[in-house]
Amino acid sequence: MATGKFRPTLKEVSRQAGVSIATASRALADNPAVAASTRERIQQLASDLGYRANAQARALRSSRSNTIGVVVPSLINHYFAAMVTEIQRSASNAGLATIITNSNEDATTMSRSLEFLTSHGVDGIVCVPNEECANQLEDLQKQGMPVVLVDRELPAGSTIPSVTSNSQPGIDAAVKLLAHNNAVPIGYLSGPMDTSTGRERLDSFKAACANSKIGEQLVFLGGYEQSVGFDGATKLLNQGAKTLFAGDSMMTIGVIEACHKAGLVIGKDLSVIGFDTHPLFALQPRPLTVIDQNVEQLAQRAVSILTELLAGTVPSVTKTTIPTALIHRESIINSTLRKKDELSNE
Amino acid sequence: MATGKFRPTLKEVSRQAGVSIATASRALADNPAVAASTRERIQQLASDLGYRANAQARALRSSRSNTIGVVVPSLINHYFAAMVTEIQRSASNAGLATIITNSNEDATTMSRSLEFLTSHGVDGIVCVPNEECANQLEDLQKQGMPVVLVDRELPAGSTIPSVTSNSQPGIDAAVKLLAHNNAVPIGYLSGPMDTSTGRERLDSFKAACANSKIGEQLVFLGGYEQSVGFDGATKLLNQGAKTLFAGDSMMTIGVIEACHKAGLVIGKDLSVIGFDTHPLFALQPRPLTVIDQNVEQLAQRAVSILTELLAGTVPSVTKTTIPTALIHRESIINSTLRKKDELSNE
Numbered sequence: 001m002a003t004g005k006f007r008p009t010l011k012e013v014s015r016q017a018g019v020s021i022a023t024a025s026r027a028l029a030d031n032p033a034v035a036a037s038t039r040e041r042i043q044q045l046a047s048d049l050g051y052r053a054n055a056q057a058r059a060l061r062s063s064r065s066n067t068i069g070v071v072v073p074s075l076i077n078h079y080f081a082a083m084v085t086e087i088q089r090s091a092s093n094a095g096l097a098t099i100i101t102n103s104n105e106d107a108t109t110m111s112r113s114l115e116f117l118t119s120h121g122v123d124g125i126v127c128v129p130n131e132e133c134a135n136q137l138e139d140l141q142k143q144g145m146p147v148v149l150v151d152r153e154l155p156a157g158s159t160i161p162s163v164t165s166n167s168q169p170g171i172d173a174a175v176k177l178l179a180h181n182n183a184v185p186i187g188y189l190s191g192p193m194d195t196s197t198g199r200e201r202l203d204s205f206k207a208a209c210a211n212s213k214i215g216e217q218l219v220f221l222g223g224y225e226q227s228v229g230f231d232g233a234t235k236l237l238n239q240g241a242k243t244l245f246a247g248d249s250m251m252t253i254g255v256i257e258a259c260h261k262a263g264l265v266i267g268k269d270l271s272v273i274g275f276d277t278h279p280l281f282a283l284q285p286r287p288l289t290v291i292d293q294n295v296e297q298l299a300q301r302a303v304s305i306l307t308e309l310l311a312g313t314v315p316s317v318t319k320t321t322i323p324t325a326l327i328h329r330e331s332i333i334n335s336t337l338r339k340k341d342e343l344s345n346e
Numbered sequence: 347m348a349t350g351k352f353r354p355t356l357k358e359v360s361r362q363a364g365v366s367i368a369t370a371s372r373a374l375a376d377n378p379a380v381a382a383s384t385r386e387r388i389q390q391l392a393s394d395l396g397y398r399a400n401a402q403a404r405a406l407r408s409s410r411s412n413t414i415g416v417v418v419p420s421l422i423n424h425y426f427a428a429m430v431t432e433i434q435r436s437a438s439n440a441g442l443a444t445i446i447t448n449s450n451e452d453a454t455t456m457s458r459s460l461e462f463l464t465s466h467g468v469d470g471i472v473c474v475p476n477e478e479c480a481n482q483l484e485d486l487q488k489q490g491m492p493v494v495l496v497d498r499e500l501p502a503g504s505t506i507p508s509v510t511s512n513s514q515p516g517i518d519a520a521v522k523l524l525a526h527n528n529a530v531p532i533g534y535l536s537g538p539m540d541t542s543t544g545r546e547r548l549d550s551f552k553a554a555c556a557n558s559k560i561g562e563q564l565v566f567l568g569g570y571e572q573s574v575g576f577d578g579a580t581k582l583l584n585q586g587a588k589t590l591f592a593g594d595s596m597m598t599i600g601v602i603e604a605c606h607k608a609g610l611v612i613g614k615d616l617s618v619i620g621f622d623t624h625p626l627f628a629l630q631p632r633p634l635t636v637i638d639q640n641v642e643q644l645a646q647r648a649v650s651i652l653t654e655l656l657a658g659t660v661p662s663v664t665k666t667t668i669p670t671a672l673i674h675r676e677s678i679i680n681s682t683l684r685k686k687d688e689l690s691n692e
Contacts, residue, residue: 031377031379032379033377033378033379065462065466067462074431075421075427075430075431075446076424076427076428076431078422078424078427081421081422081424081427082422084421084448085420085421085422085448085450088448088450092455097447097455097458097459097462098447098448099445099446099447099459099462099463100421100445100446100447100448101443101444101445101446102430102431102434102444102446104431104434109438109443112443113443113445116411116413116443116445117445120411120466120467121466226625253625253626253629256626256629257625257629260629278626279572279599279603280599280602280624280626283599283602283603283606285631
C-alpha cells in the first residue's frame with residue numbers, strides 16, 4: 001500500500017495486535033475461525049487506529065481501485081465542468097480513473113457523497129469544499145484518505161492540502177484599468193461569504209479600490225447563480241453603477257442577461273468585467289474582458305498533489321495558490337470616447 | 347432485494363448449490379472453512395448464474411446503496427451538464443444519490459466507468475451509450491443490473507429501455523420556417539454517424555427538406571465539438587449557405603464563433619438555427635432560434651424508468667421518445683426584408 005503514514009495498513013494492525021496478517025484479516029471479516037475475544041480485541045484496535053472498512057476491502061483485494069473521486073458544487077457552472085474535465089484528463093495521465101459527484105452547493109449532499117466515495121473504494125478525493133463539511137473532511141484525512149481541496153479552502157486551522165486561485169493580480173489589473181478609464185462607480189457582484197472564494201475576491205476588490213484611490217465602491221453580496229447575478233446587476237444599475245464586475249461565471253451570465261433585458265449594449269452603454277473563460281464570453285459582440293483563473297493549472301496541481309499523497313509522500317506545501325490574470329478584450333469603455341459622448345449629450 | 351428476476355440472489359445460489367446461505371457466502375468469499383471442492387463448485391455455479399461480486403457484497407451488507415451511476419459523454423457540453431443535474435434532482439426526489447462519470451466520447455473510458463460503477467455498489471445506471479459498449483451494456487442488463495439509456499440508443503435489437511428525443515417535430519418546424527423565408531441553401535451541421543442522435547437528426551433534416559420541397563441541401567458530417575462546428579460552419583459558408591443549422595449545442599457555439607470571426611451578424615447577414623437551450627443562446631443580440639430537446643423531461647423519464655426497474659417492475663415500453671420543439675426567436679432573416687436588401691444591392 002502506498003498511502004504510507006496516514007492510513008494504517010492491515011500489516012500495522014496485525015503487528016500491534018501481535019497476530020499474523022491472516023488472523024487480523026479474518027478477525028476484521030468477523031470470521032468465527034478466530035476466537036471471539038481475539039476478534040473483538042483486533043476490531044477495537046483497528047477502530048482506534050482509524051483503520052477503515054474500505055481500506056480493509058482493498059487490502060483483501062490486494063489492489064487499489066486506481067480511481068479518484070471528485071466533488072464539485074455545480075456542473076452547469078462551466079468553470080466547474082471545465083475543472084472536472086481537466087482533473088479527469090490529468091488523473092487519466094497518471095493512470096487513474098475519475099468518478100464525480102455534484103453537491104449542488106448543499107452540505108448534506110456533499111456529506112453523503114464523501115461517505116459513498118470513501119466506503120466504495122476510491123483511492124483519494126479532490127473536493128471543492130462546503131465549509132459545513134469541514135469536520136468530515138478533516139476526519140477523512142485523519143483516517144488516511146488522501147484528500148486535496150481545490151478552488152475553495154477551509155477556514156484557518158485546516159491541514160488539508162489546497163489549491164486555490166489568488167484573485168488579487170487579476171482584480172488589481174481590472175480595477176486599475178477601470179480607474180484609469182474613469183468607469184466608476186463600479187458595482188461589484190460578490191460571491192457568498194460562506195465560501196473562501198467569495199471572501200477572498202471581495203477582499204481583493206476592496207484592496208484594489210484602495211490601491212487605485214477610487215474610494216469605496218458599490219457591492220452586492222450575491223451567490224454563484226445566474227438569477228442572483230441578474231438581480232444584483234439590476235440593483236447595481238439602479239444605484240448608478242457605470243461598470244458591472246461579476247465575481248464568478250454564473251453571475252457573469254446574470255450580468256449579460258440584465259444588460260440584454262435592459263437594452264444596454266455592453267462596452268458601449270456600460271462596462272463589464274466578467275469572471276472565467278466561458279467560450280461564449282469571448283464571442284459577445286464586444287468580447288468580455290474577464291478575470292481568468294487558469295482552471296487547467298488548478299486542476300493539474302490538485303491531481304499532482306493527490307498522486308503525491310497516494311504515493312505516500314507528504315506534500316512540501318499545504319497551500320498552493322495560482323495567480324489570476326486580466327484578459328483585456330472590448331467590454332470596458334474607453335474613457336476618451338466616453339468623455340466625447342458626455343460632452344455631446346450636454 | 348428489489349431487483350427481482352434479473353439478479354440472482356445469494357439465496358438462489360445457495361438453493362441451487364444445495365447448501366446453506368452461510369456456506370454459499372463463505373465459499374464465495376473463498377473462506378477455507380469450506381472444503382476446496384465445495385468452494386470451487388459454488389463459485390462456478392455463481393459465475394454461471396451471472397451472480398456478481400458487488401451483488402454479494404450488497405447481500406452481505408443486507409442493504410442497497412441507494413445510489414445510481416450516470417454515464418455521460420461530456421460535461422463541458424451544457425446539454426449533458428443540465429441532463430446530469432436534472433437526473434440527480436429527480437433521483438434525489440426518489441431517495442437516491444447520484445454519482446457521475448464522464449466518458450469524453452471514449453469507449454474505453456466508458457467501459458471502465460461501467461465496470462467501476464457495477465463493482466462498487468451502485469443500484470442502477472443511466473447511460474448515454476457509446477455504441478462500442480453495446481455488448482457490455484447488454485451483459486450488465488442480463489446480469490441483473492438495472493440500466494436505462496438516455497439521449498442515445500443502441501442499434502436495433504437492444505432490449506435495454508431507452509429515453510431519447512424525437513427530433514422530427516422541431517426540425518420539421520425549423521425547415522418549414524426556413525423554406526417559407528427562402529433562407530436557402532441551408533447548411534446542416536450533422537452529428538457523428540456512430541451516434542443514434544447524429545443519424546436520427548440527419549434523417550429528420552432530410553425528411554423535412556423533402557416535405558418542404560426545397561430539394562437537397564448542404565450537409566457537413568461533423569461531431570459534437572465546438573471546433574468541429576467552427577470548421578463546418580466556415581466550410582458551409584464558403585459553399586454559399588445562407589442558413590447555418592447546427593445539430594447540437596457544441597456545434598452551435600462553433601457556428602457563433604465562425605460568424606463572430608467572419609464579422610457576420612446572425613439574424614442580419616445570415617440565419618442560424620441552434621440546438622438546445624443554453625442560457626447564452628437566448629442572450630445573443632438577436633436571440634437564437636433553437637431546437638429544444640426538453641432535457642428535463644428526458645432526465646425525469648429516465649430516472650422514472652430506472653426506479654421502476656429497481657422496484658422489480660418490468661417497464662411497459664422499451665423505447666420512450668420525447669418530442670423536440672422549435673423555439674422561435676430572432677436569428678432567422680425575414681424574407682421580405684431580405685428581398686428588399688437583395689433588390690437594393692442589384
